[in-house]
Amino acid sequence: MRNFISYKKSIEILNNIELNKRATQKVFITNAISKVVAKDIVALENSPSFPTSAMDGYAIKYEDLEKNLIEIIDKNPAGYVVESQVSIGKCIKTFTGSLMPKGSDTLIPIENVEVIDNKIKIIKKVPFGFAVRQIGENYKENEVLIKKGTVIGFAEVGVLASLNISQVEVIVNPTIAVASTGSEVLDLGETQTNDSQIRSSNHLTLEALFKSNKADVLQMGIVKDDIDSITNMFEIALSKTDIVVTTGGVSVGDYDFVQDVIKDRLKADVLFHGVTIKPGMHILVAIKDKKIIVALPGFAYSSTVCAILYVLPLIFRFRDSNEKLPIVKAKITQNYPMKMKKTIFTACNVHYVNGQYEIDFEGKKEGTSAILTNMLENPALLIQDEDSQDLKIGDLVDILLLDQLK
Ligand SMILES: Nc1nc2c(c(=O)[nH]1)N[C@H]1C(S)=C(S)[C@@H](COP(=O)(O)OP(=O)(O)OC[C@H]3O[C@@H](n4cnc5c(N)ncnc54)[C@H](O)[C@@H]3O)O[C@H]1N2
Numbered sequence: 021m022r023n024f025i026s027y028k029k030s031i032e033i034l035n036n037i038e039l040n041k042r043a044t045q046k047v048f049i050t051n052a053i054s055k056v057v058a059k060d061i062v063a064l065e066n067s068p069s070f071p072t073s074a075m076d077g078y079a080i081k082y083e084d085l086e087k088n089l090i091e092i093i094d095k096n097p098a099g100y101v102v103e104s105q106v107s108i109g110k111c112i113k114t115f116t117g118s119l120m121p122k123g124s125d126t127l128i129p130i131e132n133v134e135v136i137d138n139k140i141k142i143i144k145k146v147p148f149g150f151a152v153r154q155i156g157e158n159y160k161e162n163e164v165l166i167k168k169g170t171v172i173g174f175a176e177v178g179v180l181a182s183l184n185i186s187q188v189e190v191i192v193n194p195t196i197a198v199a200s201t202g203s204e205v206l207d208l209g210e211t212q213t214n215d216s217q218i219r220s221s222n223h224l225t226l227e228a229l230f231k232s233n234k235a236d237v238l239q240m241g242i243v244k245d246d247i248d249s250i251t252n253m254f255e256i257a258l259s260k261t262d263i264v265v266t267t268g269g270v271s272v273g274d275y276d277f278v279q280d281v282i283k284d285r286l287k288a289d290v291l292f293h294g295v296t297i298k299p300g301m302h303i304l305v306a307i308k309d310k311k312i313i314v315a316l317p318g319f320a321y322s323s324t325v326c327a328i329l330y331v332l333p334l335i336f337r338f339r340d341s342n343e344k345l346p347i348v349k350a351k352i353t354q355n356y357p358m359k360m361k362k363t364i365f366t367a368c369n370v371h372y373v374n375g376q377y378e379i380d381f382e383g384k385k386e387g388t389s390a391i392l393t394n395m396l397e398n399p400a401l402l403i404q405d406e407d408s409q410d411l412k413i414g415d416l417v418d419i420l421l422l423d424q425l426k
């Protein structure tokens with residue numbers, strides 16, 4: 021009899037797997053979208069480096085605000101450094117983005133003045149320092165702007181560009197091999213020859229899930245239930261990738277060869293085989309030559325849920341990023357029983373209502389762990405802890421937001 025461990029323990033073991041140090045590469049900033057910054061990005065200077073105008077208007081000395089008329093002595097367009105200085109009774113026409121001329125401290129907007137010949141008359145006052153962007157408003161010299169581990173998006177690209185950084189050092193994404201095992205499963209387009217055959221979805225679901233979550237995928241396709249084919253697939257996959265993920269062949273059937281290959285042929289170090297979770301109780305995680313094997317059950321819903329719970333955290337760790345599974349609190353809108361003493365992940369519908377997430381089970385099908393369609397349309401997974409009680413309408417529960425993994 022196998023020794024089933026708790027979900028909590030299995031995650032602890034997973035998180036303790038030692039990973040090889042990641043390689044980094046330099047890429048042009050817009051090609052770095054979704055990649056992870058390898059080193060802190062630090063500002064080498066203040067931004068702005070000099071007081072800068074935030075509006076179109078006239079640079080003045082604040083003390084002149086009470087004056088009747090102030091003389092315009094020069095113009096100061098953006099991209100140009102004006103040589104004249106502002107002094108008592110004198111102002112310089114200054115535009116958004118121009119440096120504030122020497123001697124000035126306040127910008128009076130065009131809308132607040134009346135121009136009479138080459139003088140301005142202030143018709144609406146402003147406070148001291150109005151519309152002046154001070155040195156370091158945007159960021160200060162030596163400030164860490166983008167922390168190591170940040171996933172690069174549009175704002176990071178913009179900040180990198182403003183720092184004149186064209187190439188950024190990022191972590192190389194992990195590689196994952198995916199294979200589905202089973203003599204009854206057919207690849208896309210393969211001709212069906214008997215009624216017990218079904219179309220394989222797992223290898224493509226997992227490829228999509230891993231790609232969406234930024235791993236590079238080596239698709240190994242379908243492998244028939246025979247020991248040599250499965251061994252051969254593992255040997256190739258292990259030689260080429262960081263993680264090998266398979267589906268099928270890990271429970272107790274006569275043809276569940278995946279576990280036999282991992283244990284007896286590859287002689288991998290099995291970290292666990294069996295967890296008290298629903299779905300996915302037969303999951304097997306092993307290490308072979310510092311590569312990670314995650315063998316998932318064949319059912320479509322089981323393998324997908326377990327790939328989310330066990331493989332995505334590995335991708336996040338390989339990427340050395342601050343990503344984590346999107347688990348949030350939600351209000352449950354009906355009573356829901358605790359059906360067994362396991363950590364249970366149940367597909368539900370999630371909606372954001374009046375500032376909080378709410379879940380229900382409307383339209384969700386009950387049955388085996390084969391029902392992948394329960395993951396369509398506003399889906400989330402309700403998480404019920406092994407030791408939790410029946411849920412009552414209005415309770416706050418943990419859910420995993422599936423749409424955020426797309
Ligand atoms: N006597 C017992 N039988 C079963 C147990 C058990 O404890 N005792 N556990 C059940 C549970 S729970 C699960 S989960 C499955 C896991 O079995 P395997 O991992 O060995 O998976 P298979 O038997 O190969 O397949 C299960 C199921 O999934 C379908 N399948 C397989 N591959 C694919 C694919 N690529 N795409 C879509 N669907 C796939 C397959 O046709 C089977 O219907 O074992 C239970 N049995």
Ligand code: MOO
Pocket residue numbers: 297298299300301302317319322323388389
């Ligand atoms: O472990 Mo199975 O995935 O519970 O149906």
